[in-house]
Amino acid sequence: MFIVLGGSPTGRVTLTEVDSAGVVLTTLPLSHTELLAEVARREPSRPRWVWDDTSQWYPALLSADLTVERCHDLRLCHNILRLSEAARGTELALGERNSWDDQPVELASSGTALFDDLADLAELSDGPADDEGARDPIAEYVLQRSTLDAIAATAPEAAARLQLLLAAESSGALIAEEMRTRGLPWSTAVHNAALTELLGPRPMFGGRPEKLEALSDTIRTLLQSPGLNPDSQQELLRALKRAGLTVTSTSKWELRSQKHPVVEPLLEYKKLSRLNSANGWAWMDAWVRDGRFRPEYVVGGVVTGRWATRGGGALQLPAQIRGAVRADDGWTLVVADAAQLEPRIIAAMSRDEKMAAAGRQGDLYQGLVDAGVVDTRAHAKVAMLGALYGATTGESARLMPKLAKAYPVAIGLVENAARTGERGDQVSTWLGRSSPRPGEAWHAAQRAAAEAGASPADERRARQLARDWGRFTRNFVAQGTAAEWALCWMAGLRIRLRALADERGEPHLAFFLHDEVMVHSPAHLADAVTDAITSAAEDAGRLLFGRFPVNFALTVVAVSSYDQAK
Template identity: 45%
Template sequence: MLAPGPERVVAIRTDDTGAATAPPALFPDAAAAVRAFEPEAPRWVWPDTAAIYPSVLRAGLRVQRCHDLALTGALLRTRAGLAPAAVTAAPADERPALFETTPAADPDAVLAEHADQVARTGPDARLRLLVAAESAGGLAAAEMGHIGMPFSAAAHRRLLDAALGPRVPADVLPVRLREVADEVSAAFGRRVNPASQPEVVAAFARDGVELASTRAWLLRDVDHPAVAPLLRYRDLAKLHSANGWAWLDAWVTGDRFRPVYVPGGVVSGRWASRGGGALQIPKALRTSVIADPDHSLVIADAGQLEPRILAAMSGDPLMVAAAGAADLYAPVAAEVFGGDRAKAKVAILGVLYGATAGEARSLLTLLRTRFPVAVRYVEDAARAGERGEVVHSWLGRACPPPGERWWSEGDAHGRPDRDARARGRFTRNFVVQATAAEWALCLLAELRRRLADTGSELVFFQHDEVVVHSRDPQAAVRHVLDATASATRLLFGDTAVRFPMDVAVRDCYAEPATETVPSRRIARGVDPVS
């Protein structure tokens, strides 16, 4: 156990129940404690990985395992039927400070919290796996933020210059945005601010076009000369505000993009990011994600993950058989939809997300007759949600309970159908999406373990995608595939469901069609489960 104090760090050996087994040892900082004890490969118990581990990483050290009390506490809180703790509003500048202080923690309180969490977790093997995976994810998040993703600042500046024009002061609109704004005004025959939705809607109305909003999908159906420059303006404005020069200054240092990952930042267990937009890297920016000399980027993502998760969870024999194929939709299309793969995809995604309108309803009816067990699995979760019940993922993550307002409007029989159906759609998808997040966490934890001391580094993670920066891409690919197979066994044992990984080795993260650096692809569509 490690508890940071105002001047010293306290480390105490504990047993599996969380009870202390030796007197406290004092260290000047967390790095010194890790340096002393990590050779024994302990499982570190500490209040919050995000607060403690960065200083250890800056000292050039890493730990193999930990138990994160904050992440575990959040899991157990929702399992106890409590709403997730309120997220503290993030300050405007989320960049790590040069000199950070770690919040002090009372050692006795840390010991007591750990013992309580061990008792509440109990012998439940699945829940114990979830706790371990969640804590490993916290370590990986801190490590990726410390290492950073390779990112060429020079390449990004060239992109900005080409798209927006020369750099201007923060309070000045780039020249290309001003030019496109002038094109919009010229198309309307009067001065219109393209950044103002009311002005744009009013301008269209004056020309006889009624719009409820200026959403892109609505504009694309409008025959008007202002549409094309408006859409260009929107794209350029987004680039400027989200990933412009200010973003580059704030988040890219030493040709590394260092975001702040937030494990478990979404109620389903998916990650979020705080500042920097790590989980929303536009395709245009990917041309700037370039491997170091003599290195490659190994990019791997799981195909059709959530439908395969549903097959494994439900155990529906026919869906399991379909998920044994490299393309899950193909056998479903052949058996149910006369070979129409598009309809098969719409139907399966409709099952996951509760689509019941239009063609999706009839397709769902066909799918229900072929895969009754799988469909019943998510429909049972939906009905439970409509009744205000809490549903759980495969390993035991609980969805948040309904709020007081939900209950105050009457019981499940008396409330408006719309509210009940909305919660049902949420719980229907939660059981699958949260389990997919658990599979991805186990993949991440296994891959992190396998890459240790190999010279390869995990540099990016997004839902079902990982990126490894490596001098030995062939070895890194093997580690990715082995970690995939291991994650599948950890969750589902000896399942016949396959989880194919689409793996590519490149010098640049961008798709080959838009790469400025030649691609060295050595693996594509590789399946670790034979």
Template identity: 45%
Template sequence: MSAIAFLAADPDGYALIDLRDQLTGNSLQPVSSVSREELAGFVAETEARHSPRWAMLRTTPWMQPLAAAGVFLAKAYILSLAQRILHRSPLSTKPLDDFNLEQPTQGREWANQDALFSAPVTGESLAELIAMYLAQRDALPQEPDARRRLELLIHAESVGAVIACEMEEAGLPWDEAGHRALLREQLGERVSDYGRPPKLAAKAQQLAEALGSPGLNPDSPQEMLRALHKAGFAVGSVRAWELEQIKHPLITEVLEYKKLSRLASTHGDAWLDQWVENGRFHPHYVLGTVISGRWAASGGGALQLPHSIRQVVRAPAGSTFVVADGRQLEPRILAAISHDQQLQKAGQQDDLYQWLLDAKLVASRDEAKLGMLSVIYGGGGGASGSVGAALTRSFPTAMRFVEQAAQAGEQGGGVRSFLGRGCPPADEQWLQAQRATSDEASQRAADSAARARGRFTRNFVVQATAAEWALVWMGHARHLIHQAGWSRSCRQVFFVHDEIVFECPTELAGQLQELIRHAAMLAGRSLFGQASPRFPVSVAISGNYADAK
């Protein structure tokens, strides 16, 4: 018997927990009113006896005290995330309103499909929570494979949200003293939050003199661009990727200033004061707001840690990091979702790029990587374009797959990931711009917008599916760690795109890396079945995060 436990606010107390049979909906025990102090113990006991899927509107406020108490929930169903998925998915069979994940404290109203209540529901009360769940179940497709995919996506997204709360509670080990020493070395003594540190101020003055622009504010893109033009550099912007193409000592100085300025503004003393506590960085992860399914962070720059900062991410004595990331993930995902047999054959190899090199489809590994990414992302210029053309001839089924996704986007249509996450069709404003092409300028603008949308949808079908694989990979790794009895000692402490960072006792690191590799294999099979391509992962063991990259 499978059980589901609904966790909702108690209007007369703290929490209500309603345990039901997941198939019949029959109650398995009377609804329990639980105080804040009783919550962790009650949930842990229910988990041990019934192992239910825990259904809640959001992880807040429930997961914070549960994670702090070390309570392990094997399965979850976060209704707000499920609502966003079903609202956007073309596999959904009934229209559901969106949920405002961007402002989660503001409840949205939901029509009660069973007419159990006379008023619209928000999902905050127990009755409303159950009504929302029933509406979502009713919107799932009846076709078995489509239903399996959407359910897997909802369950993986929900467990991902639980993992995010666990990581936020655990925190990422951080050498605060080392970070302060780095700031003093790079920037000089601490100043007020509104002033430039001494070494940064000196560099600003040097740049102003070298560029012949007294009073230059190098943090202003407009001023810096004018100063570079005045000095004879014909650049279109001051973005780092563009400046890096120019080999000149003065441009090197500009880039060095930008690097130090970013360090001061994004990971300076004020950042340390706000985000690091007792030697651990506690970022807040956000799920469901990025259309492709990738995670975001609401503060602290968790998903954008520069290499210069990673050196202060250090495991405590007796512990180490096990850092794992999917190798050549997106080409393997493309092989699976397109059913291109030749690319699937390449994907069975441990090193897909080396296979392309051995097959003489490319002249170097760099060409293999750039060419494949050019195909996926829709690039077409330079050497990568010519290699992409060769790969297109070798993998026609895969290339047709991404081309069809691009064409759908160019025409204003929507696409979906393998499990069913939807990229909605273009909005009315975009469609009107496509129709309003009475002159050459408007036609050029419409064509440019169409190509941009085509590149986005072309990328979406691969990137969104890669994000799904990463979610399922994390879920399997977490389950295997719990089965091994390591939940308290081996903790996931960081995640970005397709990279997971675990902290564990040094003596368990070797076993943990094998478990992580096994979880990657299980993730492929969970999504794509026995015909799944190989999903090898690179694993590094180090007490310093920077050394593992």
């Protein structure tokens, strides 16, 4: 049974039962109080709740201690279908943009320098959204069902994979809201102690903590710039150049290449300043309440399908404060990390049994060494990163040919994705999430280079932009499919954890970071949770890749605080 909710989650609601084809069976107008009663009454029959946005509807249910097993998030699913290659030519893909079109927060993975320059190349929209007829959930649900039916008529396997992706994405939306509501257990006392040790006592009236101020004085002295504000990139760069450092930026990579006494204190200042601004006392005041950190996750916030955060920065908790993540008394944190996820993903996608075999014993990088592909584990990691991110210089580029020779099927998959991107075409993940096309600036550069009499500068720019977009699509297929596996892993784990609940509490997902999950569990259930995590990972692999013999190796530990897991 599919139940479509319309209206407002805290006001008047229309509850409509529809069948799998979207045919309306019954309609009920409800108040907010009546909605809560209906959800409690109907949930045991395991309906799929259909609504415009999980982040708008589910919090109202969670605040009333109501959880649902399944939903269909129309906004998230619309965005997937709108861009999907498989849906090309359908009414949904060709229709005018409207309020269902809500683009991801980021073009690419946070913290990956590879994608830093791509944001202004992607034209993710064709203009402003048309709000006419906005947010009719039944009409949108029918449109999405008809889109899947149209795909199934000619490509049934693609439609089945897309249906799995839509279900997994919607399950992820439920998980994100449940994690925010329950929160990550957090000790402000431990956090404050860590900040005090690293930065000095908390300033009473703002300003820099004493250790940062002391480092500032050292930097000013060493650069002979008494009025320097080290937080000003322009001022700092000018001072560095006056002191004879040949730098074009203040990045740590450039600074480390310089021989000058200011380098070490400056790098230390930058590290501590980042901690103070991103996760200092002000952050703690804003984001930690009642012993819980409650970040705002954005499901599908990156175009590859990875999550982002709207606030709180949960995806970038630095090592210095992870000790503040502490299990409640009588509880434990079960932390699981999927090892070398993306290389295993490309092995499974390409059906490269030789690469899959390299990871059979757990450590895929060591497997490459044992197979004689490279001489050290460090070289194996560098070579694989080169394959995933398109290295053209340095050690990665030198080692890549060895990897390509040993595993031509797997490496061929990412190479083909790169060539596709260089042509300006789309690539897709295993389940059917497709990459955006490059924007008008990219196409204009290619046209300019193709014109008679194009300058060498025009040709170089076009080639560079093509290579950049190819590196993006190269990684898109691996990172995006890894995100799909992680969604299926968490969806399966969530169901297993609910089944473990007893009179002492229910273990639940508390944290997620791309290829890592954390479960907050009653201590006596730690072993059962470990088994649930492992079996959910195995099921996710079978769900996506069938019987292909790829091993998604996990490291699972039960700890009292997050810093003990590393």
